[in-house]
Amino acid sequence: MSIxxxxxxxxxxxxxxxIITCEDSVAVLASAGSGKTELxxxxxxxxxxxxxxxxxxRILSLTFKTEAQINIKERVNKRCGNKAYRFDSFTFHxxxxxxxxxxxxxxxxxxxxxxxxxxxxxxxxxxxxxxxSMNDLLALALRILNTRDDIRKIFSSSYAYVFVDEFxxxxxxxxxxxxxxxxxxxxxVLAVGDINQSIMLWAGSRRTVFTDFVSDFSAQNKFLLxxxxxxxxxxxxxxxxxQFVQNPSASIAQIxxxxxxxxxxxxxxxxxxxxxxxxxxNESINSDTKPSDICVLTKQQSSxxxxxxxxxxxxxxxxxxxxxxxxxxxxxxLGQLFSLYxxxxxxxxxxxxxxxxxxxxxxxKVEASDDKEEALTTSLATFISQRQALVTTTTTLNxxxxxxxxxxxxxxxxxxxxxxxxYKSPDYYNLVWQTLVLHLRSVRDRASSLExxxxxxxxxxxxxxxxxxxxKGLEYDSVYxxxxxxxxxxxxxxxxxxxxxxxYVALSRAKKRLCITFSQYREHRIxxxxxxxxxxxxxVKPVINLLRNKCKFSTTNHAQ
Numbered sequence: 001m002s003i004x005x006x007x008x009x010x011x012x013x014x015x016x017x018x019i020i021t022c023e024d025s026v027a028v029l030a031s032a033g034s035g036k037t038e039l040x041x042x043x044x045x046x047x048x049x050x051x052x053x054x055x056x057x058r059i060l061s062l063t064f065k066t067e068a069q070i071n072i073k074e075r076v077n078k079r080c081g082n083k084a085y086r087f088d089s090f091t092f093h094x095x096x097x098x099x100x101x102x103x104x105x106x107x108x109x110x111x112x113x114x115x116x117x118x119x120x121x122x123x124x125x126x127x128x129x130x131x132x133s134m135n136d137l138l139a140l141a142l143r144i145l146n147t148r149d150d151i152r153k154i155f156s157s158s159y160a161y162v163f164v165d166e167f168x169x170x171x172x173x174x175x176x177x178x179x180x181x182x183x184x185x186x187x188x189v190l191a192v193g194d195i196n197q198s199i200m201l202w203a204g205s206r207r208t209v210f211t212d213f214v215s216d217f218s219a220q221n222k223f224l225l226x227x228x229x230x231x232x233x234x235x236x237x238x239x240x241x242x243q244f245v246q247n248p249s250a251s252i253a254q255i256x257x258x259x260x261x262x263x264x265x266x267x268x269x270x271x272x273x274x275x276x277x278x279x280x281x282n283e284s285i286n287s288d289t290k291p292s293d294i295c296v297l298t299k300q301q302s303s304x305x306x307x308x309x310x311x312x313x314x315x316x317x318x319x320x321x322x323x324x325x326x327x328x329x330x331x332x333x334l335g336q337l338f339s340l341y342x343x344x345x346x347x348x349x350x351x352x353x354x355x356x357x358x359x360x361x362x363x364x365k366v367e368a369s370d371d372k373e374e375a376l377t378t379s380l381a382t383f384i385s386q387r388q389a390l391v392t393t394t395t396t397l398n399x400x401x402x403x404x405x406x407x408x409x410x411x412x413x414x415x416x417x418x419x420x421x422x423y424k425s426p427d428y429y430n431l432v433w434q435t436l437v438l439h440l441r442s443v444r445d446r447a448s449s450l451e452x453x454x455x456x457x458x459x460x461x462x463x464x465x466x467x468x469x470x471x472k473g474l475e476y477d478s479v480y481x482x483x484x485x486x487x488x489x490x491x492x493x494x495x496x497x498x499x500x501x502x503x504y505v506a507l508s509r510a511k512k513r514l515c516i517t518f519s520q521y522r523e524h525r526i527x528x529x530x531x532x533x534x535x536x537x538x539x540v541k542p543v544i545n546l547l548r549n550k551c552k553f554s555t556t557n558h559a560q
Contacts, residue, residue, distance in 0.1 A: 004050050006042050007079060015224055019190075020046050025219035027167070027210050028192040031242065031508075034224045036192050037068075040163050041075040043190060047161055048083040057160035061089040064166050066422065067331040068473070069094070072165065088159075092174050093134050094421055096141035100132075103144050103151055113140070119425035138173050145180045156185035166472075167193035170209045179216060189217055192224075229475050230511050233259035237551045238508055244546050245500045258552040261513040264484075264544070268559035269521045274312040276558065277480055280515065281463060282316055284478055291319055293477040296465040297506045299488040304524040306465045306482065319446075319462035327470045329435040330459065333420045334408075338436045339458040341407045344384055345391050345400070346450040356380065363415040383410050397444050401437060468506045479510035482517050484544065485535040487525055492539040503543060516547065520559055 006012050006020070019028055020043050030036045040061065047053035061076075063069040073089035080087065090098070097119075104112050117132050126133035132140075145152050162182055164170065170178075182189055191213055206212070213219055230238065236255045243252050267273040281294055298305040302324045313320040329335045337359065343352045357377045358368075366372045387403050408416070416423055423429045440457055447453035455461045464476070484503075486492065492499045507514055518537065525532035537544060547553045 004046050007045075010038065010042060015222070016042070019043070019222045019224065022220060022222065023052070023188070025189045025213075025217040026191070026222050027214050027219045028190065028222050028224055029210070030192060030194050030224040031238070036165065036194075036224065037072055037075055039192065039224060040072055040165065040190070041079040043163070044076045044084075044087050045079040048080055048086060053086070053160045055086070058086045058088055058158055059161045059163065060095075060155075060159040061087065061163040061165070062095060063089070063091050063164075064169055065331075066091055066333070066420070068165055070333070072163075092177075093137055096137040096177070097421060099141040099144060099151075100137055103148070104140070106144055106148055106151070107140070111143075119422065119428065121425065121428055121431070125427070138177070142173060142176060142180065145177070152181055155181045156187050159187055162187060162189045164189065164191045165193070167191040167209060167213070169193070169205050172206050175206050175209060175212065183216055189213075189219065191219070230508075231261075233257065233261065234510055234512065234514065237262055237514070237553075238504070240550050241500075241504050241507060241546070244543075244550075245497070245504050248496060248500070248542060252546070252550050254550045255552055258554075262547075262551065262553045263514070264516050264518070264547055264553045264555045266518045266555075266557045266559055267520065270308045270519050270523060272558055273482070273517050273519045274309040277309055277482075277515070277517070278312040278316050278318065281313065281318060281478075281480075284513075285318065289477055291461055291463045292459060294463045294480075295471065295474070295476040295478070295509060296463065296480045296482060297468050297471060297509070298465075298482050299502060299506075300467055301524075302465055302467045305488075305522070307524070309482070310465065313463060314446075319456055320465060321443075321456070321459050321462045323459065323464045323466040324470050325435065326439055326459070327466060329432050329439070332432050334416070334423065334429070334432050335436055337408065337411070337416075338404060338440075339454075341384075341404055342400075342440070342454045342457060345388055345403060346454045348384075348388065353381070353384070356384070360411060363411055363419055380410070383407075391450070393450070395450065397441060400450070401440070468502050471509050472505060474509055475511055476509055477511050478513040478515070479507065480515045480517065481506045482519075483522075484516050484518055484537070484540055485522075486537060486539040487522070487532045487535055489540050499540075500543070514553075516553070 006016070010016075016039065019026060019039060028036075028039070030039075044059055044061075047059060053059055061069070061072050063072060069089050069091045073084075073087070076087045076089070077084045100113065111128065113128070113132050114130050117130050119137075120126050120131045120133050123133050123135060125131055126136055128136065159182075162178070164178070178189065181187075191210070193210070214221060236257065237259060240252060240255055243250065265273075265276065267276065277296070281291075284294060285291055296306055296309065303322050306322065310320050310322065323330075330339065340352055340356055340359075343349070344356060357380060360376055360380050361368065361370075361373060364372070364376055366376060384407075387407070391400070391403065417429075423432075440453070443456040444450075444453045447456050452461075481503075489499045489502075507516075518535065520535050521533055522535060523533060548555055
């Protein structure tokens, strides 16, 4: 076996090396900011470099979101070089689609999708033949695998190792897929996640997935707990909250040092709250914090909870974006192409052009330094240069959208759909496109120039506002968590674990500063049946007490 060491810029801690070199299946419980993606890349590098994963067998990576699938593949490409071709990265749904596409002829003809079926994202639009939903793909894949042992063996003989990221979000059906393919085989499974970020239980996640996995796959439990992104005082706070999430009734010692940048604030109403937060954010920006390094989180209904704050931020001249609905669209490959080309047209930089050239090579399946590289790059550069000359200060929004549309066609719609399978669904492609178009129209109305609009479009120069469920994997210098109130955590008494996980996820996004707010009155919380405009804290009082007494948050009542 070859001698292997991790990359030079990686700290080879004992806990990291223990996971990387373990030869069994492993359940890794990791804390926020501990470097889960980098762990997977280093593990892949170790397995391929040392031939622990011996040729011709491969490594399979399964994720839940497309951006995570792409991120892991890019990180492995960087770490593993020419050996990375033996690393297959899929989302769960894309993996199931590959099974259905290869083996659908094993299904009865009446239950078999046609050759060029469309993927739809609403179950009511699916018909089982030419329109297949995401849930259908998983069900069909399970049906194929349940009836064909020979097909199951193809996967266990092909993959020596399987990585599953964000394992805490695994559903019963996804777990069944792993069992069918890899339980009782010599394939080793590395399941990485954070049980304390289990905020998808409402969406069907398997609550006991980690304990089930350890038992069913004879896996070892390992830990990756060091938070590399947060300040020491934020780390101390998170360690206390982590203990509370795991066992709220346990005796928890208070932190030794009072944090300087962690605070709780109570307000009489949302207007008072908005003035305070806007002033605080303005001070941070004036102290050289970028707006995009600041985030405002809410448990739910971000657009309603932050409506008054967004108006106040706008009055103060602070760009802000509600990212709850935008986050997914901007992270989509189509969103990245849209954003990059928009910048190339109105505020070009070498790194933007380089990124577009790289994507063009990928879409044409051409490696860097290949004979075809120069021709492809020259052709795209010429196309972009010609379009740049057409863009002036008088260019209308519709003309700009026409330029972006022509760029997509220049790259090739079919090539884009071939690279990113989700766009084979016309409905999904159009949904993402229309979200991007509406976003561009919105930021153009608010920006003083096309250049400012391009930067605001990609959320580079704006404060981010979103629901907690959209913030996983993100990090910010400063986090404002609005609405630690019973009305936001309306089911806390019945689901304390899930709601405590939500709070942990929200606070673990911060690197330097945490500010948590409570408002005695919120105008939007009223409907025909209930008037919840008055806020209470009786249910979430244990959390507030924890932050005040154990985490030593400074507390200010602005309502007095």
